């Protein structure tokens with residue numbers, strides 16, 4: 005695995021012609037020796053083997069016109085994590101949606117952090133900070149807005165799509181990539197949340213001090 009241009013294709017046969025069961029195959033797809041210039045897709049026949057009756061049957065897969073079907077990959081090497089998740093549909097759904105959940109959170113928090121900046125300045129204006137110009141208080145009063153901006157930056161970075169080259173197309177390599185991506189989102193989202201909370205506490209203190217005068 006890891007050959008140049010090769011990838012794994014998960015192919016699901018809903019009803020096997022021999023045993024009527026559902027089978028999942030991992031097919032190894034490689035680059036065609038004579039690739040077309042404008043690559044589209046093509047439907048090609050593949051010889052599959054029923055794992056229960058050991059009888060072969062023909063299936064059809066859609067691959068790129070600059071690709072070719074090489075062989076059936078080791079189903080146990082490629083299918084492990086998917087099979088485990090499939091046993092528990094709730095777990096599978098959780099795994100599928102976890103990235104989206106974090107992105108939704110970052111999106112909401114990005115809006116909240118961005119909105120915090122003008123709101124903060126509006127309240128400062130209402131409390132008439134301009135009357136107390138000069139000194140460190142004026143500068144410190146703007147600090148929560150700066151924290152909001154930094155929080156917004158962290159949430160924006162967390163959502164940024166990243167281009168990665170996946171040389172190894174095995175399920176294990178995909179799981180590793182998924183893990184590092186989710187960890188990166190979590191790290192940035194945690195930074196963003198901390199900055200947002202610091203900004204909120206700072207804004208509260210600034211308002212309390214100004215109102216107390």
Ligand SMILES: [Zn+2]
Pocket residue numbers: 020021022023024025027054055056057
């Ligand atoms: Zn079968």
